[in-house]
Amino acid sequence: MMNRAEEDYIKVIYELTIERKQELIKTTELSDHFGYTDQSVNEMIKRLESKKLVAFIPYTGISLTKEGEIIAIKMIRAHRIWEVFLSEKLNFSWENVHQDAEMLEHVSSPELLDRLYHFLGQPKYCQHGNPIPDLNGNLEESAHLRLTDAQVQDTFKITRVLDSKKLLSFLNEHHIKLYDEYKIIKIDSFTQTISLENKSKKHQISMNIAKMLFGYIVV
Ligand SMILES: [Zn+2]
Structure with missing residues (x-):
């Protein structure tokens, strides 16, 4: 135990x-x-x-060890399934799911989790874009390219964000959401900021924030 x-x-x-x-x-x-x-x-x-x-x-x-990894994958699977449930079914916002998921992951029987997983339609990602392991413990690779890795003129699609309450609240304030796409307009190494825009929004964000946003370059 x-x-x-x-x-x-x-x-x-x-x-x-x-x-x-x-x-x-x-x-x-x-x-x-x-x-x-x-x-x-x-x-x-x-x-x-x-x-x-x-x-x-x-x-x-x-x-x-292999056994440790199996347990880790079970835990993150439970955590992310609960996050999907809390946000999709109980309307928790993405900055508020972490703590409850953190408690629930430790007290869920395998049967409860399996039922929940099917009830939710076998989701592949949590609200932060982290992959959810399937029934066999296989999971997609996490998006690793950071917004700070993109170049001027690139279009960057955000597919994963760090699950940090401060970051998520910042993103809410600026109406930046998962799966948003932005064109990089300017990278200013002196002010340490990146300017981004799409059809409806314009942002200037710090490199520190940009480091916590992951995704890929749209081609
Ligand atoms: Zn998550």
């Missing part, structure tokens, strides 16, 4: 591995992420290692 904290660690190791495109995660990255001390992170890693869910190479980093 696993407790909630253990499940959260497994999930975060998986997510950081994907997000940072790293094979190994350092314990300091976990302490930064959770805001815990290095000592408590180290204790947890030892515990997960003894359960054969992670492999730890001192001074190098942590990776999930």
Whole structure:
């Protein structure tokens, strides 16, 4: 049996591995992420290692074992299915689904999740554009190209955003939505801003924000 904290660690190791495109995660990255001390992170890693869910190479980093990865995928699947349910059926806004999904993912039986998944029409992505693993645990690759990777004159389609409350509230304020397309008008390295527009909107956003928006160049 696993407790909630253990499940959260497994999930975060998986997510950081994907997000940072790293094979190994350092314990300091976990302490930064959770805001815990290095000592408590180290204790947890030892515990997960003894359960054969992670492999730890001192001074190098942590990776999930096959079994750890199966658990991580189950957790993110539950999380994202609940996010779809909360936003599509209960009208939660995208900046407000995270916390409830975070609780629900730990208390859902496999049967409940399967029924929910079918009830929702087997969705492929959550409201933030993160892929939802299918029944066999297979999932599409996450969009990795950042808006900051685009060039002037490119048309960029946003297909994934970082699930951060501050970012999502900013996007709401500026009416920027998932699957919006924008043409890059100007990249200003001095002010660290990117100017974008489409038929109905014009924006100037900071590189910091642009780094949290992912998608592809429309050709
Ligand atoms: Zn999400």
